Amino acid sequence: MQIMTKDIFSFPVIFTDDYGTNDVLCYSNGYSLQLELRGIRLTGTSFNLLSFSDGDRQKALATFVMDKFDTIEGLFCVKLPLSIQKDTVMTSGVLLLNFDYRNEKNDITFSLEYNNQTYGTTGVFSFVEDVLITLQKLLPEGCRLRCCMSCRFSSYHPVGNNDFGALACFRLMKGDVVTVDDKHSLMDLWDKSIKENKHITVQETFICPEYDENTGAVWMYKSF
Template structure:
């Protein structure tokens, strides 16, 4: 069983990081398992955008990034990525999804004091955006979906009939389990106990914005997460 499913090749997203030194243009690279970004000569990697860890020694620069236990913090990361959408009057198309992630400052509890992401989906008829910052990509995408015009659907793992989260919780992005290789069994999942019994048969983990040929629109009340 693969533990990570996703893109056949790395995706490169134009990105801007804003911190105490101002704005820095960069690229956020996503291979479906890891995110990579270079900020003023410092290379960061992580399985989630809110946990980008410095790789190697810090670069010799007068504008060092702020770190908390080796992770990037005290900044805003903005990037754009393509997602699949279905429009009532234009069929299926790719649309830019702009994300703005605010990473807070180090806090006494050995974490950072805040994480908040907002989203904007750029459609031919205009921009649809989330109503408030959210702490998880799941919540931000669900918020965004509620704002979509009638007949418009987001075709991504977050809205797929065969994806779910572990009852113990999930991370900011990428800890969504895919059950595309046992569709019929997953369709019968009606709660936590059923999902636990099926968990080890998952195909792997996916990022919420990913789309694959097995996508099927999720219906309300499906699986553990509903």
């Protein structure tokens, strides 16, 4: 499989639908996903936006259950690394996310394996944003999630976002981030980042070397 960039990591995915179950590796650079499933190369920013080439469309129609928008309907069970700071020490855990798109659903369940413990709930979520908010509350005192979701340079668009991978990163516009104080100024920043070719969309669980914890000093459109 051709890999997108040199700065990538891989994680396991178990995919299940009416045609069976497959164990594969998914490759990510923190911004987009790439995997090969049943001989078809899939790419996208999230698991409900995976696309294939026009040349593979007929094969995909015979291989997957899909809706009228060519969205693959199935269960994606993924294991992603998640950075956690315990007091002053950086640690990590493994976040299990189940994206259930079967029968036109859009349900997410989760659990976290961290420090020989498992954290999770029986609830069903629609957005990874809410998963991480809930998970932060479940972690022991002194533990703080370190990921794009908790970074001061990230925000969602006020109009709405996808369930995963639709978080905007404004690390190329740090001077502009501090001027944002409401939805209107955020939309202005969003438009400016696109116009200046500085717009980046990241996965909530990712983390980069420019991470800076959100302390509440900067207004942003997210609940973390």
